[in-house]
Amino acid sequence: MSAEKTLEILEQFDFESRTLSVPELAAKLQQPQSSVYRHMRVLKEKGYIIEYSPGLYSLGYIFLKLAKIVKMDIDLPVVSQEAMRELTRSTGETSILLVPSNLQAVCLAAVPSGHPIKVSSEQGNIVPIYGGASSKALLAYMGDQVVEELYLSGTVKKHTDQTILDLGDMLHHLEEIRQKGYSFSDSEIDYGVISYGMPIFDSDNKLVASLSVAGPKERMEKKEMNEIVHTIKIAVKKIENQL
Structure with a gap:
């Protein structure tokens, strides 16, 4: 499923892997780079991913907002x-x-x-x-x-x-x-x-x-x-x- 693959991409980011490239993500997920890139494009458009530096991506600031909502609840x-x-x-x-x-x-x-x-x-x-x-x-x-x-x-x-x-x-x-x-x-x-x-x-x-x-x-x-x-x-x- 497309949504499941998108979530799998987000789950690859952690304290040790705060920035990742498309080739690195593709290797971790054992998926074609073209497929990973399509999902990354959507995540970037929605603010869930930012391009930290050319070719390197990190989690977007929208997660700070979501974390604040969780903490309030x-x-x-x-x-x-x-x-x-x-x-x-x-x-x-x-x-x-x-x-x-x-x-x-x-x-x-x-x-x-x-x-x-x-x-x-x-x-x-x-x-x-x-x-x-x-x-x-x-x-x-x-x-x-x-x-x-x-x-x-x-x-x-x-x-x-x-x-x-x-x-x-x-x-x-x-x-x-x-x-x-x-x-x-x-x-x-x-x-x-x-x-x-x-x-x-x-x-x-x-x-x-x-x-x-x-x-x-x-x-x-x-x-x-x-x-x-x-x-x-x-x-x-x-x-x-x-x-």
């Missing part, structure tokens, strides 16, 4: 669902997906364990962005100016004895999170809850969300920290690969 909770379920199965604890929103955070999704805990980060809840591993994994990558604006706004308040109320202390703490690549919280918003979190970035390296694991202190203290962090990292990569 990505449903983050749906994309994250499988990775979150696996994270909860692996750790035995609740996994939480948070997004930033106007100096606060919103819980987009949560996958409870077989023994769920009562935490502020339940699906649909608006939670403070200055406390808890999920929130701090976001705040650490939002810039010092945002952090300063948050603390000057007067919205930071004490939830427990572990809530970080001083701006200087928070800035230092967030720098440590960036160096380690993950956040940790022990009873900062919810008493008796320990959590670990990591940021999620899209293909443009833009912060989009955070993923965390939370559980009761008595149970979390018995688990190996490095294993939990590694498991979260795997889940984050699975999600980022789809963004």
